[in-house]
Amino acid sequence: xxxxxxxxxxxxxxxxxxxxxxxxxxxxxxxxxxxxxxxxxxxxxxxxxxxxxxxxxxxxxxxxxxxxxxxxxxxxxxxxxxxxxxxxxxxxxxxxxxxxxxxxxxxxxxxxxxxxxxxxxxxxxxxxxxxxxxxxxxxxxxxxxxxxxxxxxxxxxxxxxxxxxxxxxxxxxxxxxxxxxxxxxxxxxxxxxxxxxxxxxxxxxxxxxxxxxxxxxxxxxxxxxxxxxxxxxxxxxxxxxxxxxxxxxxxxxxxxxxxxxxxxxxxxxxxxxxxxxxxxxxxxxxxxxxxxxxxxxxxxxxxxxxxxxxxxxxxxxxxxxxxxxxxxxxxxxxxxxxxxxxxxxxxxxxxxxxxxxxxxxxxxxxxxxxxxxxxxxxxxxxxxxxxxxxxxxxxxxxxxxx
Amino acid sequence: xxxxxxxxxxxxxxxxxxxxxxxxxxxxxxxxxxxxxxxxxxxxxxxxxxxxxxxxxxxxxxxxxxxxxxxxxxxxxxxxxxxxx
Numbered sequence: 001x002x003x004x005x006x007x008x009x010x011x012x013x014x015x016x017x018x019x020x021x022x023x024x025x026x027x028x029x030x031x032x033x034x035x036x037x038x039x040x041x042x043x044x045x046x047x048x049x050x051x052x053x054x055x056x057x058x059x060x061x062x063x064x065x066x067x068x069x070x071x072x073x074x075x076x077x078x079x080x081x082x083x084x085x086x087x088x089x090x091x092x093x094x095x096x097x098x099x100x101x102x103x104x105x106x107x108x109x110x111x112x113x114x115x116x117x118x119x120x121x122x123x124x125x126x127x128x129x130x131x132x133x134x135x136x137x138x139x140x141x142x143x144x145x146x147x148x149x150x151x152x153x154x155x156x157x158x159x160x161x162x163x164x165x166x167x168x169x170x171x172x173x174x175x176x177x178x179x180x181x182x183x184x185x186x187x188x189x190x191x192x193x194x195x196x197x198x199x200x201x202x203x204x205x206x207x208x209x210x211x212x213x214x215x216x217x218x219x220x221x222x223x224x225x226x227x228x229x230x231x232x233x234x235x236x237x238x239x240x241x242x243x244x245x246x247x248x249x250x251x252x253x254x255x256x257x258x259x260x261x262x263x264x265x266x267x268x269x270x271x272x273x274x275x276x277x278x279x280x281x282x283x284x285x286x287x288x289x290x291x292x293x294x295x296x297x298x299x300x301x302x303x304x305x306x307x308x309x310x311x312x313x314x315x316x317x318x319x320x321x322x323x324x325x326x327x328x329x330x331x332x333x334x335x336x337x338x339x340x341x342x343x344x345x346x347x348x349x350x351x352x353x354x355x356x357x358x359x360x361x362x363x364x365x366x367x368x369x370x371x372x373x374x375x376x377x378x379x380x381x382x383x384x385x386x387x388x389x390x391x392x393x394x395x396x397x398x399x400x401x402x
Numbered sequence: 403x404x405x406x407x408x409x410x411x412x413x414x415x416x417x418x419x420x421x422x423x424x425x426x427x428x429x430x431x432x433x434x435x436x437x438x439x440x441x442x443x444x445x446x447x448x449x450x451x452x453x454x455x456x457x458x459x460x461x462x463x464x465x466x467x468x469x470x471x472x473x474x475x476x477x478x479x480x481x482x483x484x485x486x487x
Contacts, residue, residue, distance in 0.1 A: 064418070067442065127448055130441040 003236035004176045005402060006247040006345070008089070010082025012075050013227025013329045013339050014050035018082055025328065026343050026354035027375045032329050033212060033223050040195040046207040050225025050330025051193050068131050069144065070109030072191040075228035075335075076141035077148065080185065084149055087232035088244060089183060091150045098181040100153030101142045102172040103230075104164030104188030106334030107197065108157075109136030114196040141189050145230070153181050162294070163255075164188055165229075165337030166387035166395035170253040172233050173397075182238040189228030190335035198224060204263075206298050212331070214295035214324035215302050215370045217361035222296045225330020229338035248348045251382070251398040252281025258392030265301055265388050270294075270308035273394035277384060278312075281398035285313045288320055289380035290347040292340045293370075294388045295324020295356065296331055305386065306366040321378060323356040323371040337387040337395070344383040348401040353378050405451070405483075409476050412446045426473040440469070447475075453482040 009019050014032025016022030025032070032050045041047055057066060057074050069077065091099055112135045119125045134140060139157040146155045154175060158168040165188030172186030192198070201207055201224060208221035239246055254276030258269030278285060294305055310317045325343045326332075332339050343354040352375050359372035385397045403411070406426075414421045417433035424433065430440060437459065444455050455478075457465045467482070468474035 127445070130445050131438070 002177050002179050004173050004233055004250045005236050005239050006231050006250065007234045007239050007244040008083040008087030008232030009229070009247060009342070009345065010079040010086065011227065011229040011339055011342055012052060012055070012078045013229070013332065014052050014225055015329050017052070017055065019342065022342050023346055026325060026346055027352055029355045029357045029373060029375060030328060031357055032225065036193060036198065038194055043195065044198055044202060046198055046202050046209060048209065048223055049193050049198065050223065050227070050332070052226060067129070068135055070112045070135050070140065070191070072105060072109060072189045072228070073141040073144055075191055075226070076103065076189040076230065077144060079187065079189070079228040079230040080145045080149070083230040083232050084185065087234070089232065095183060096150045096152050098153045099151045099183045099185065100155040100175070100181060101145045101151050101185045102154070102156060102158065102168045102175070103142040103145070103186065104158045104166070104168035104334050104337065105138055105141065105190055106159055106161050106164050107190060107192045108138035109140060110192040110197045111194040112136035114194045117196065145185060149185070151185060153184070159334065160393045160395070161389035161391055162331065162333055162336060163387040163389035163393050163395045164334035166385065166397055167255060167393070169231070169337065169341070169397060170255060170395055173250050173253055176233050176235050179235070182235045184233045185230060186233055187228065187230035187338035188335040190333040191226040192333060193224060193226045208297065211358045212297040212327045213358040213360060214293065214297040214327055214356050215306070215363060215366040216359045217363040219297050219299065219302065222298050222326070223330045225326070225332045227329060227332045227339050228335050229342060231338070231341060246402050248345055249400045249402045251283060251400045253277050253395065253397045254280050255393070255395045258394070260392055262392070263390050265304040266392060267304050267307045267311065269392055270305060270386070270388050270394050271311045273396045274308060274312045274384065274386065277396040277398050283382050283398060283400070285316050287382045288313070288384055289378065290344070290353055290383040291320055291322040292344050292383065292385040293322050293324040294386040295326055297324070297326060301388065302363070303365045305388065306368055309368060317368060321353045321369050321371050321376070323354055325354050327357040337385060340385050341399070344385050344399050347380045347383050348399060351377055351379050353380070405479055406476050408450055409447070409472060409479065412443055412450065413472060416443050424472060426471065428472045430469060447479060451479055451483060453479065453486050455482065
């Protein structure tokens with residue numbers, strides 16, 4: 001088995017349009033959740049989200065590209081550009097043939113569906129643009145990354161709701177660990193902040209109208225965000241040989257299914273994913289210093305997640321710092337696991353633990369060190385990132401300092 | 403603007419060239435318009451002139467709409483406008 005490291009990272013989300021800005025916001029505990037701005041927002045009962053406001057697509061892409069790139073693809077390409085540039089890799093010959101792209105997204109081109117349904121149903125148009133299908137498909141972003149950077153290896157998209165990115169990165173990790181490829185590009189993207197996207201979520205009655213306050217007794221639900229994060233996963237020796245800047249190591253992962261309920265989480269399913277991931281990574285519970293929580297800010301998730309962590313870590317649970325950065329960037333659904341690798345990198349590389357902001361009242365059922373409101377300096381060797389999706393699908397990644 | 407002017411504008415836009423580089427004899431192929439560009443051009447023609455252009459990408463030669471040059475496209479549009487108005 002090969003060792004796998006991260007040698008490139010890129011992101012765009014509501015708290016930063018690149019890694020440095022995002023890291024800065026995580027350290028400052030900056031909130032990216034604002035009033036949503038898009039057509040028909042006044043018809044929604046939920047009007048806040050982690051929306052990227054100061055992003056002008058036509059400054060990055062030409063008209064022809066925009067006719068093919070849904071917003072989720074645009075975000076992917078920007079994050080991908082940063083990650084691949086940072087890695088210093090260029091792809092031709094053998095390395096191009098073996099490097100692929102595994103991305104996570106839950107909805108794919110949601111605003112493309114939304115815009116075109118509006119055109120035919122509301123505006124009664126009988127004709128839609130010919131690129132609707134290639135624009136909205138869930139693999140569009142992965143394919144455009146592969147085309148742009150000449151990546152010809154295993155390329156596909158994983159869709160498992162809020163665990164999509166973690167499942168995707170787990171696949172990329174497996175491909176490098178098993179020596180199938182020396183390099184893989186991976187991560188995820190989501191952009192469903194449009195009328196139909198938010199309206200659908202509204203129906204579940206789990207959304208907050210004011211803020212995302214994970215683990216806080218007065219929590220009022222989840223807040224959607226949008227964004228993408230892309231990483232270059234590389235085999236350790238391959239990275240060393242070319243003198244790459246190694247960001248951290250991916251040590252292991254695990255996935256599990258609750259096989260219980262389509263929306264409610266399960267302590268046992270979540271706990272199994274965490275403990276199996278630690279076993280896969282060959283690290284002890286005492287080694288783990290930081291958990292980037294799934295931490296959606298819903299009562300169901302927060303209580304279940306804290307109970308699962310307490311079960312798996314026992315006494316050590318009291319020494320672990322666990323924060324939910326969704327309090328800042330919102331729940332980026334299928335892209336969230338990817339964006340949440342950034343605070344894990346911050347913890348491992350810089351020794352700064354991103355806070356859970358918006359924390360106001362102690363919840364006895366979430367009695368862990370959730371790093372309330374202010375970032376903290378701490379030395380961390382191992383961090384894990386949780387994702388527990390609707391459908392009872394769990395995926396946990398283990399990262400280690402290098 | 404007349405039909406000819408609008409067609410040249412649509413084609414030039416797709417080919418990313420100046421309108422002055424497109425004339426009656428220009429072909430879509432010659433201007434570097436690929437199969438996606440072709441369906442996008444037909445979409446733009448339909449939207450601009452409010453007509454339905456009979457075209458199936460699987461049977462491009464069976465189409466009664468002659469796409470072989472800018473001149474034939476203009477003739478085709480004129481016919482469709484007459485038939486469909």
